[in-house]
Amino acid sequence: MPFAFSYAARSDVGMVRSENQDSGYAGPRLLAMADGMGGHAGGDIASSVVIGALADLDDEALGSAEASKALLQRITSANDELAEMVKSDPSLHGMGTTLIAILRSNNKLVLAHIGDSRAFLARDGQLTQITKDHSFVQSLVDEGRITADEAIGHPQRSLVTRVLTGQVDDEPDMTVREARMGDRYLIASDGLTDYVAGDTIADIVTAGEAPGPTADRLVDLALKAGAPDNVTIVIGDVVDLTKVDAPPTQPQIVGAASTRTKSTRAIPVTPAAKAAALTREATGGDDDEVTLAEEGPVGPGRWFRRAAVLAVILVVLGGGAYAAYDWSQGQYFVGAHDGKVAIFQGVSQDLGPIALSHVEEPSDVLVSNLPDFYRAKVQASISKDTLEDAEALVEELRIEASKCAVSRATGGACSTDELTPTPGSTTSPSSTTTTPSTTTTSSTTTGTPSTTTR
Template identity: 30%
Template sequence: MAAKSSDHPNFGSRTDIGCVRDHNEDSLIVAPPLFAVADGMGGHAAGEIASEIAVNTLAEYAPDHADSETLGFAVAEANRAVIRGVKEGVGREGMGCTMTAAILEGERLVLAQVGDSRAYLLHKGKLQQLTRDHSLMADMIEAGQLTAEEARYHPNRSVITRALGSDPHMAADLYELNVESGDRLLICSDGLTTMLEDNAIEDILGRINDPQRCASTLVSEANGAGGYDNTTTIVVDVTGQGEVKQKRSARKVKLSMVITLLALVLVCAGAFFGFRSYANTVAYLTDENGKVAVYRGIPGTLFGIQFNELDHTTDVSISDLQPGVANRLSDGIRVDNVEAANALIEEYEAEIEAKNDASRESGDDKNGEDAGASADADKKAGSTNSSSGGSANR
């Protein structure tokens, strides 16, 4: 963890093992303007290794400024580093971690998030969750299958649908937003949010002014509520750039209405045709009636206009894919072009073939064992018959 910087004095952090676990799988970065939390999974000597690899790699590749795409690239590199660690014998198979990373630069905040570690913003005394959990519970809540309160006690509340270390093509969710002086950023592992409800977190963030004491209090309250998991918190106060913002607003007011409208028309036209040109070059994979299909363009619509068309549907069944990949296909897996999509299809086919080969080999081994057992039984039966015949001759 980095020491406090004179340029960013208004932050605090704490990580704690909790009251039940025997080791801490959380890792964090406090190196302004970069702040991040990674929550490891995979058990002892695995989860903590995965989270440590992730934060070290993130720190190496993260940008110095609020650039969401570069921050997303750094998270992708962290994902690849965790996967390499397993192949190289560091940690063990199945290890992984969540990652929520933020760069706060003045009044500009960018986030990259994978898993269920969260980022919150306290704005004018009201708490807002900035990130969306990649978890089974979040999916079920959005589908209307259960309430947020029911999800807190659900037996599958710890199941996450996206994490670092499982899918080499994993992509982080990226967020960009403007914040204001006086706002407060919280980044935390789920050890906090499973123990404290949002209204309790909001109260502590609004009541305790010192960010270090606030971060420590959040962890202490989580432990007091049971501390069933490791808990990590980072609290950052936004100092902002109010004067710069006022000057920008003043310049905008001086612009004439005609120039503004003209600029708006030109920008909209340029953006539309630029977007259409971009959509013609990219592609994505999606679920088409249980099969993997390749589309040119981008998923969804923009202002009611579709920018995609079906290129072809493959023979790869969604049911044969890994669950994480299948879940991502429901939203569409974006790639650079159709050629890249076809290459990804080939990877899926190779993985499915390898799994089928392994199943066939396992079946052959079992058949061989059954045949051997049958031969032994026949041999024993023959021996018994021979013995009985001898007694009859006497």
Template identity: 40%
Template sequence: MVRSNNQDSAFAGDYLFLVADGMGGHAGGDVASALATQQIAQSDGEPTGSPKETTEILRKAVLAANRKLRDTVGDRPELAGMGTTFTGFITVDDKLALAHIGDSRLYLLRDNTLKQITIDHTFVQRLVDSGKITEEEAKIHPRRSVLMRVLGDVDSSPEVDTEVLDTRPGDVWLLCSDGLCGYVEDPDIEKILRRRNSLQGAVDALIDKSLAHGAPDNVTVVLVETTAEPHEIVDPNPRFAGSAANAPEPRDGSVSTARNRLLNRRRPVRKAPVVEESHFESRIDEYLAELIAETKRRNRRRRLLWIFGALAVLIAIGGAMFFGYQWTQSRYYVGTDGETVIIFRGVQQDLGSLSLHSVAEDTGIPLKTLDGNERRQVERTLSAGSIEEARDIVLRIGDTNE
């Protein structure tokens, strides 16, 4: 709902399922994910080897896609710097042959509990793994868009994570771009998957949830469920999605009602944040050193700001106390020390151990010589705005007493 083009691509075949999230801006992200997806989709077919062998086949297909992207940049230099993530697997009997690079993710819902399977190849994930920041801090870190590994023209032989995964009947496997997991919390994803009536319904609900958060990034979702028996392939045509699709593909029920409502609105439900483009950073150690130096500078600035702020607060409090005390010393009241009538300077209250009043004049008028009403007034004290006003009060008391 923010981007003008779709840089995501996806494929759901007979045995191969994948998601790719392009990077490189308007000029290259959609091209990168589409080329990689179409190249790797050629690997879709019934596996003939073991799960481990199939994993190696998928890894080589991913590297072939990387070469395709490099060759494309050679022919079209304006696409330099484009790249894409890749997360996908091939089903082999009751196993999954997984390959992964970038920050698109694979989740598993098993026994109604959601678990993230892949590890993001991002700079913030490296900081989390090293204990420098927490998972919560990673979500708002200013470098969260920096990728450490991608497919593209940046690395001739990128490192691709591979793994063989066990499956059980009832497992639901979720492939998604960070347009979903970057804005929808895992507990919300789990809740939608647990309450699903169908896989397609869950896909629609997950995308609707991202739209409800403003959908600041492209969002792509692929769901695969493990069945007890081999599943008959009803639709022999593989499904491409996003920029890899040659044309919009009709879907049963079309777009969900909730999505229609959101897409037809002039503004998203929530104000969408500005999305920083993902970018690749190959100089990991140099980049880490640069970021550490930047963090030190930022922390130093924060400490200085904190110190100046604390000083400003202390000065403000001290000023308020000084001028407040000065004001109290401009006030007077007539009272008693228990024996005689006294004119006090200040106010009756004390500030902790600090007395806010002192004797200005001892009138020498014995308290016992006053009648009952005057004595009570003096004991309760009589306020005055100046020393002259206080003396006038004393004179009136003295006159009455005479």
């Protein structure tokens, strides 16, 4: 049975942002959406580079195994390109992008996902989220520290823990799904999911309208809800080519990837040409650029609505920022300060130039005296619920440092395997609680990933 996507892609800058950092692509074989971050440091560039690297996959008929390898290879290549761009232009430091891509191979769909953008499957009248956010708040949910309902309005819901930034360990989650006739796939940036209720999204997506009108309705709802962020929607319906009249064949490119700043020219007619054009634009290597019509000119009604909502949003954001800071100051963690163990009040992440923690209680315990395991944990930071718990942990670390110092003084070795943690110690390998930014899934290298407020 010949499968294909009937598709649509839409994007809007949102009610507050002055630039669109999202990029979207929808074609017969490929659906993709990238939500760039980094502001003027290059969020739009990052999303454009990644979408440009994937675009020509839409023109290749690959087997399932080939499709998985090809998709991961293109993502890795795009991530390497981001690294080279940052290396050659330090002003781009801090840029990155989320990515969700769905590549069709016969009746199989290869899905790649990194970041907090979301993909959904509509089947038999039900809408189900099929990706899991790589975010600080999701890690709190996974640890049972907050509920899914509490995560919706959490002040730090915009902190992401895994995105494409050019680092060698920026790897997406990869899955393969079976395509079924009648399935609908929705990819959305957080400009939709953060501001429109899940039940409302489900009602619209499963209402039976074609991809284009459905995407339009979702964007409109996000704007009516006052979404300050960019809003990008990509929809693909799995259809039988023998039972539909003239399914679309011309890919749709929206958002930052569709924007050119100089002169005009036609959209490249082949996916390979699109990929080259998008890459040239992102790297600034093409002097003959074009602005592609995507949503049409913005009418005066929208500008009036944006101005009205902006005043409300500024008030809400002010209150949200205070709530986020207030929440952070109720947290504690044990970390390293000037070579010694210290108790910090706050959280270990910073929001750009704003520090969210300070030393609450220093100690005389040298980090260098700790066994390797404990030293690594302290350097990464160990979160605690209360100040008393943190003080107890420091005392345990003091004992371990003393053991290690004695062992070294007598010519012995000092390693985790040779030292037995105090019974019930919260710093043993089986019970250590670390901050979400230092414990990731098995596919991610342990470390401190960049957390970016989006």
